[in-house]
Each structure stands twice: as C-alpha cells, then as structure tokens.
Amino acid sequence: MNSLTIAALLLVFLGLAYQQGWSLSRRLATPQGSLHSRPVYHGSLVAIWTLAPALLVLALWALFGSTASRAFIIANLPAEIVDQGGPALQSAIQRVRQIASGFGVAGDAQPYEAAAGQALRQFQVITSATVLAAITAFAAVSLYFARRRVAPELRARNEVERLVSYLLLACSAVAVLTTLGIVLSLVFEAARFFTFVSPVDFFFGTVWNPRFSTTGSGSGEYGLLPLLWGTVMVAAIAMFVALPIGLMTAIYLSQYARPRVRNVVKPVIEILAGIPTIVYGFFALVTVGPFLASAGAAVGIDIRATSALTAGIVMGIMIIPFISSLSDDILRQVPRAMIDGSIGLGATRSETIKRVVLPAALPGIVGAFLLAVSRAIGETMIVVLAAGNSPFLRANPGEPISTVTVTIVNQLTGDQDFASPQSLVAFALGLTLFVMTLFLNMAALYIVRRFREQYE
Amino acid sequence: MTHNQETETAAMNMSSSQFVQDQLNASEPRSNEMKTRVIAKDVNVFYGAKQALFDVSVNVPDKAVIAFIGPSGCGKSTFLRCLNRMNDTIEGCRVEGEIRLDGQDVYDPKIDVVELRARVGMVFQKPNPFPKSIFENVAYGPKIHGLASNKTELEEIVVTSLKKAGLFEEVKDRLREPGTGLSGGQQQRLCIARAIAVSPEVILMDEPCSALDPIATAKIEELIDELRANFTIAIVTHSMQQAARVSQRTAFFHLGVLVEEGPTEQIFTAPSDKRTQDYVTGRFG
Ligand SMILES: Nc1ncnc2c1ncn2[C@@H]1O[C@H](COP(=O)(O)OP(=O)(O)OP(=O)(O)O)[C@@H](O)[C@H]1O
Numbered sequence: 151m152n153s154l155t156i157a158a159l160l161l162v163f164l165g166l167a168y169q170q171g172w173s174l175s176r177r178l179a180t181p182q183g184s185l186h187s188r189p190v191y192h193g194s195l196v197a198i199w200t201l202a203p204a205l206l207v208l209a210l211w212a213l214f215g216s217t218a219s220r221a222f223i224i225a226n227l228p229a230e231i232v233d234q235g236g237p238a239l240q241s242a243i244q245r246v247r248q249i250a251s252g253f254g255v256a257g258d259a260q261p262y263e264a265a266a267g268q269a270l271r272q273f274q275v276i277t278s279a280t281v282l283a284a285i286t287a288f289a290a291v292s293l294y295f296a297r298r299r300v301a302p303e304l305r306a307r308n309e310v311e312r313l314v315s316y317l318l319l320a321c322s323a324v325a326v327l328t329t330l331g332i333v334l335s336l337v338f339e340a341a342r343f344f345t346f347v348s349p350v351d352f353f354f355g356t357v358w359n360p361r362f363s364t365t366g367s368g369s370g371e372y373g374l375l376p377l378l379w380g381t382v383m384v385a386a387i388a389m390f391v392a393l394p395i396g397l398m399t400a401i402y403l404s405q406y407a408r409p410r411v412r413n414v415v416k417p418v419i420e421i422l423a424g425i426p427t428i429v430y431g432f433f434a435l436v437t438v439g440p441f442l443a444s445a446g447a448a449v450g451i452d453i454r455a456t457s458a459l460t461a462g463i464v465m466g467i468m469i470i471p472f473i474s475s476l477s478d479d480i481l482r483q484v485p486r487a488m489i490d491g492s493i494g495l496g497a498t499r500s501e502t503i504k505r506v507v508l509p510a511a512l513p514g515i516v517g518a519f520l521l522a523v524s525r526a527i528g529e530t531m532i533v534v535l536a537a538g539n540s541p542f543l544r545a546n547p548g549e550p551i552s553t554v555t556v557t558i559v560n561q562l563t564g565d566q567d568f569a570s571p572q573s574l575v576a577f578a579l580g581l582t583l584f585v586m587t588l589f590l591n592m593a594a595l596y597i598v599r600r601f602r603e604q605y606e
Numbered sequence: 607m608t609h610n611q612e613t614e615t616a617a618m619n620m621s622s623s624q625f626v627q628d629q630l631n632a633s634e635p636r637s638n639e640m641k642t643r644v645i646a647k648d649v650n651v652f653y654g655a656k657q658a659l660f661d662v663s664v665n666v667p668d669k670a671v672i673a674f675i676g677p678s679g680c681g682k683s684t685f686l687r688c689l690n691r692m693n694d695t696i697e698g699c700r701v702e703g704e705i706r707l708d709g710q711d712v713y714d715p716k717i718d719v720v721e722l723r724a725r726v727g728m729v730f731q732k733p734n735p736f737p738k739s740i741f742e743n744v745a746y747g748p749k750i751h752g753l754a755s756n757k758t759e760l761e762e763i764v765v766t767s768l769k770k771a772g773l774f775e776e777v778k779d780r781l782r783e784p785g786t787g788l789s790g791g792q793q794q795r796l797c798i799a800r801a802i803a804v805s806p807e808v809i810l811m812d813e814p815c816s817a818l819d820p821i822a823t824a825k826i827e828e829l830i831d832e833l834r835a836n837f838t839i840a841i842v843t844h845s846m847q848q849a850a851r852v853s854q855r856t857a858f859f860h861l862g863v864l865v866e867e868g869p870t871e872q873i874f875t876a877p878s879d880k881r882t883q884d885y886v887t888g889r890f891g
Pocket residue numbers: 653658676677678679680681682683684685696
C-alpha cells in the first residue's frame with residue numbers, strides 16, 4: 151500500500167511537472183518570438199528536476215531503511231536476548247518483524263516480542279509518513295525552482311540530452327557495480343579461506359580431500375591441481391570435438407551453402423545452443439557414457455561411463471553452435487572483394503578459403519576459440535553429472551575426474567557453515583575460475599577487436 | 607533498332623571471316639590488321655528472372671584495348687564478368703549464348719574454369735590486395751598454378767610482374783610489408799601486377815581508376831597503354847576521356863543492349879547511333 155502511494159504520488163508529480171513546463175514554455179513562446187527548445191523539452195526538463203530529489207530521498211530510504219528498523223528493534227528487545235547475538239538475535243528480530251506485519255508468528259508471541267512488534271509498527275507508520283512528506287516537500291520545492299528556470303533562451307533540449315546520457319550511464323553502472331561487488335565478495339571470502347589454508351598449499355597442492363566440517367577440527371587438504379587438471383582436460387577434449395566441427399560448419403555455412411540451405415541449417419544448429427545444459431548432462435549420463443563404455447570394451451579399452459571423455463565430448467557438442475555461429479559471422483566479414491580477387495586469379499574455392507579467407511579471419515577465429523574455452527571452463531551441469539566427481543590427478547581421459555565447478559557445487563550443497571574452510575574454499579575456487587575466464591575473455595576481445603580494425 | 611542490328615551483324619560477319627583468315631594465316635604476323643581474341647555471340651544474362659544483357663555480340667581484338675562504356679546499370683560489369691565466368695559465383699545468375707576464347711567455348715561444361723580464370727585475369731574497381739605481404743600478393747597466383755618450380759623462379763616472376771606494373775621501384779625495399787599498407791593507386795597497380803603474374807592472355811579491368819586520384823589514374827592509364835603490347839585488355843570505364851585515351855575500340859552499352867561497337871575514334875567522332883551520340887556528347891547518362 152505504502153509503495154503504491156509513493157508511486158502514485160511520483161506519477162502525479164511527473165504529470166504535473168511536465169504539464170507545467172510545457173504550458174509555461176508555450177506561453178513564453180508567443181510574445182517574444184522563438185524558444186530555444188520545443189515545449190516538449192521544457193516539460194521533460196521540469197519533470198526530471200522535480201522528480202530527481204524525490205527519487206534520491208527514496209533511494210536513501212531503500213538503502214538505510216532496513217538498517218534503521220533493525221536498530222530500532224534491537225533497542226526495544228530485552229538486553230539478554232541482544233546479548234545472545236548471532237542466530238538467536240537474528241530469529242528474534244525476524245519474529246518481531248512478522249508480528250509487526252500482522253501475519254503473526256509460529257507459537258505464542260512472548261510479551262516482550264509483542265511489545266517490540268507494537269513499537270515497530272508505530273515506528274513504521276511514522277517513518278513512512280515522514281518519507282511521504284519528505285518526498286512531497288522535495289518534489290514541490292524543486293518543481294517551484296524548475297518552473298522558475300523556464301525561459302525562452304533556456305537550452306532545455308541540450309540539458310535533457312545531457313541528463314538522458316547520465317541516466318544511461320547510471321544503468322550501465324549497475325552492471326559494472328554488480329560485477330565489482332561479486333569480485334569484491336569473492337576476494338574477501340577467499341581471503342578468509344586463506345587464513346585457514348596457505349595459498350601455496352591451495353595453488354600447488356596435489357591432493358584434494360577437504361573432509362566434512364562435522365568430522366572434527368581436522369581441516370583436510372585443499373590442493374587445487376587435481377581440480378584444475380580435470381577442468382583443463384575436459385575443456386581440451388571439448389575443444390578437440392568442437393573446434394574442427396564448428397569451424398567446418400562455419401566454413402560451409404559462410405562459403406558454400408546456398409542461401410536457402412543456410413536459412414534452414416543455421417537456425418537448426420542454433421537450437422543446439424538453446425538446449426539447457428542439464429539436458430546435455432542427462433544425455434551424457436544416460437546415452438553417451440554407456441555408449442562410450444561399451445564401445446571402449448569392444449576394442450579393449452577401459453572407459454568408464456562417467457569420465458573426462460564423456461563429459462568432454464558432450465560439452466564439445468554443446469559448444470559447436472557457439473564456435474560455428476561466431477566463426478560464421480567472422481568469416482562472412484571477410485570482404486567479398488578479397489574472395490573475388492582470389493577466384494579471379496584462378497584459385498578454387500577451397501584454395502581461396504585456405505589461403506585468403508582463413509588467414510584473414512584467423513584472429514577472429516582465435517577470439518571465438520578463446521571465448522569457447524572460457525565457456526567450457528565455466529560449464530558446470532554436464533561435468534557434475536557426467537565427469538564422475540573423483541578429484542584425483544589422472545592422465546587417462548577414460549577415468550572419472552572432477553573439475554573446479556563440480557567441486558564448488560559439492561562444497562556448497564547440503565549443510566554449510568560459512569565460517570569453515572570447507573565452505574569458504576568455494577570462494578577461492580570461484581575466484582580462480584573467474585580470473586581464468588576473465589583473462590581468456592580479455593584476450594579474446596582484444597584479438598577480435600584487432601581483427602575488426604583491419605577491415606574498417 | 608533494325609538499322610543497329612544490321613550494322614552489328616555486318617560487323618560480326620566481317621570479324622568472323624577475319625578470324626578464319628587469321629586462323630589460316632596464323633604463322634604470318636599481320637601487324638596492320640587486328641586478330642580477334644574473344645568472340646561473344648548473342649549473350650543473354652539473367653539475374654534470377656531479371657534479364658541484364660540482351661543478345662550482346664562483340665569481338666575483343668588481340669593485343670589491343672577495348673573499352674566498354676555506357677550509363678550506370680547498363681550491364682558493362684555483367685558482360686565483363688561473363689568473359690572469365692566470374693558470374694558463376696553469383697547466386698541465381700544465368701548466362702546464355704556463346705563466348706569463345708581463341709576459338710574455345712568458355713561455357714563448355716568440360717572446360718576447367720580455374721584454368722580459364724588464369725588465362726583471363728581480372729582487376730577490380732576497388733583495389734583488393736590480400737592482407738599479405740606485397741611479395742605474397744604477387745606470388746599468390748603463380749603459387750596456386752605451380753608456375754614456379756623454385757624460390758628463385760618465383761622471385762623472378764614477382765619482380766618482373768611488379769616491374770611490368772610499374773610498381774617495382776616504389777616497393778622494392780618493402781616487399782615483405784603488407785600490401786594493404788600501400789596507397790590506393792599503388793594498391794591498384796599491385797592488383798594489376800598480381801593479375802599479370804599468372805601470365806594471362808586477356809586482362810579484364812572493371813573501372814580500375816574509379817577509386818583513384820588523377821595522378822594515380824594517369825599512371826594506370828600509361829600502364830594500360832604499355833601492357834597492350836603483350837596482353838589483350840578489356841576495360842570498363844565511366845570516363846569518356848579515359849576510353850578515348852587508352853582504347854583502340856569502344857563498345858557502347860545501353861539498358862543491357864550493345865548499341866554500337868567500333869574503333870574508338872569513330873565512336874567518339876562519328877557514331878552511327880543516336881543514343882551513342884547522345885551519350886558521348888554528354889546529353890544523358
Ligand atoms: N548480383 C546481382 N544480382 C541481381 N542483379 C544484378 C546483380 N548485379 C547486377 N545486377 C543488375 O544487372 C544490371 C547490370 O548491372 P551491372 O553491374 O553490369 O551494371 P554496370 O553497367 O556495371 O553499372 P555501373 O556502371 O554502375 O557499374 C543492373 O540492372 C543491375 O541491377
């Protein structure tokens with residue numbers, strides 16, 4: 151109800167401010183001749199200036215409102231509960247909030263809880279009234295000042311343009327800040343992990359055996375290498391499958407296929423990219439794994455149903471459309487004039503592709519390759535299901551392995567205690583993964599950009 | 607129209623009899639009369655359902671320059687591309703009629719297109735060097751066709767081709783640098799060198815100077831004039847002056863029809879068709 155009121159209030163101000171700016175500028179226009187900007191811009195400008203301070207108030211409230219109410223609840227709780235701290239305090243606060251909201255709580259409310267809930271309710275009424283009043287006041291005052299600025303020579307159009315660009319900047323900042331936030335939380339939690347386990351043991355350890363946090367104080371061994379090895383092996387197998395098939399598909403689509411064939415084949419291949427990875431994992435587990443095992447048995451090679459090979463092959467299939475559609479775009483960017491030049495000299499199509507198209511597109515293809523590798527490294531579902539989850543350093547791809555992503559899943563499923571290295575290690579692993587894919591992506595983007603410049 | 611067709615057929619008859627004569631006297635060089643290199647007869651070209659050329663018949667003389675002129679979209683490039691079958695690479699393009707190079711049917715299914723394109727080289731409107739070194743650009747054709755048996759031979763071919771294209775002096779110290787780093791005019795001469803390197807008999811040039819400034823254009827024109835001694839050249843141009851300067855014969859196209867073909871001087875001073883006259887005097891197009 152409260153947020154609805156606020157939204158309605160803001161809408162009213164928006165409409166009012168726009169109308170004011172618009173009609174004011176219209177009135178100014180008639181006697182003195184021309185306005186610098188059309189009334190639409192004056193209206194927009196007044197509306198923006200009217201709403202901006204109100205929205206700022208709202209944002210502040212959204213940021214600090216819950217902290218404030220928490221502090222208020224704690225102030226109203228008996229000292230002995232506050233002193234307990236931790237989860238007990240947390241659940242007490244939760245119960246008070248529920249009482250205040252009117253939904254009630256499980257079991258009977260203690261008198262002190264009921265009292266605190268009552269107080270919180272009053273607090274909430276007062277604060278929301280304050281916020282509402284503050285918004286109204288800010289909006290009204292700024293509407294007054296914004297109106298006063300309206301003048302024929304006011305460059306409302308340019309100013310709106312600038313404000314719009316700030317708005318767009320703010321939106322893109324959301325993505326950047328989120329990334330930053332994720333990185334920071336990874337870094338801090340990983341740092342906590344490294345207070346339990348030394349980075350040397352983590353990055354260069356060859357044994358992965360974290361034990362469970364419940365089995366005593368022994369913290370286990372956290373060697374990254376077996377996991378990294380598994381990740382690299384699966385990714386390598388995947389690329390081994392995906393690169394030739396994907397690239398040749400791209401060559402066919404971009405150089406040989408008639409438009410009609412292309413229009414059918416390309417979307418069909420892209421359907422592959424739309425299949426959820428869990429389905430691929432399932433496919434690997436149920437179909438590809440047993441098939442590989444029996445095929446291996448037929449020729450006398452011991453291949454386990456869940457193994458690096460199974461996961462790698464299926465992951466490769468998953469990545470084919472990724473490589474083929476990226477490479478297709480890149481190959482099609484090679485100018486027609488260049489291909490004609492080669493054909494005109496009497497080269498065949500495949501000679502042209504080998505000697506002109508591929509070399510010209512090589513940087514772009516390498517970029518696509520790196521992007522695909524980073525995709526393979528971060529892929530989780532297929533390996534969880536089909537790689538066998540066995541974190542040992544093994545060279546044989548027919549054996550089960552485990553990867554960084556699988557281990558993160560393992561460490562974070564079930565009961566966890568975020569103060570133990572068993573859970574915290576997930577952040578260190580995540581950070582490792584993030585840094586790896588970050589570098590691959592940066593390298594890929596750099597290379598692709600270099601390639602683009604060549605033809606502009 | 608009828609009048610025009612008559613003159614055309616007359617020209618045809620004359621030159622095909624001349625061709626036969628040439629075949630008969632192949633051993634004796636006849637310097638004052640032109641031999642015919644390429645004969646096109648009743649060529650029709652369709653892009654899908656749309657017809658772009660209508661019954662075009664023309665003879666391309668040996669060791670001379672023939673210019674194709676005409677307003678934009680009249681089918682000059684289309685015709686030029688028929689001669690080395692570059693139209694094959696265009697989806698939905700169909701060529702009917704007869705084109706003979708040294709008496710051999712170019713559209714014979716048994717002919718090797720790749721070999722044909724080695725014999726009929728092409729220079730495009732926009733310079734299109736490969737993103738390789740200058741040396742590699744010129745060596746591209748000879749390598750593909752196996753024209754050089756070792757490195758020294760290859761180098762020789764590259765150097766002679768660059769010299770013939772009048773580019774060698776400018777690039778001799780930077781043969782290993784990318785061809786795309788040259789100026790537009792140099793790039794176009796590089797493309798000519800690249801075409802020369804496979805020793806074609808005929809060189810097709812589609813508006814080779816349209817992307818160049820007057821000085822670079824003058825250089826290319828000079829080059830074309832020199833190349834005439836060894837190659838048969840067909841050039842498409844929008845510049846009447848250029849056609850007059852470099853060509854011995856000129857063919858005027860209009861709306862997909864070959865209106866008139868004859869000695870350049872005659873086309874520009876005494877054209878027999880009204881449309882040609884209007885075009886060369888700049889009244890339309
Ligand atoms: N690839 C193509 N697909 C369909 N139609 C085409 C294609 N290329 C050319 N045409 C059509 O064929 C006709 C002749 O085109 P062409 O390129 O031969 O003209 P042109 O005389 O070379 O013109 P310009 O002087 O502008 O280069 C035009 O009507 C053109 O629209």
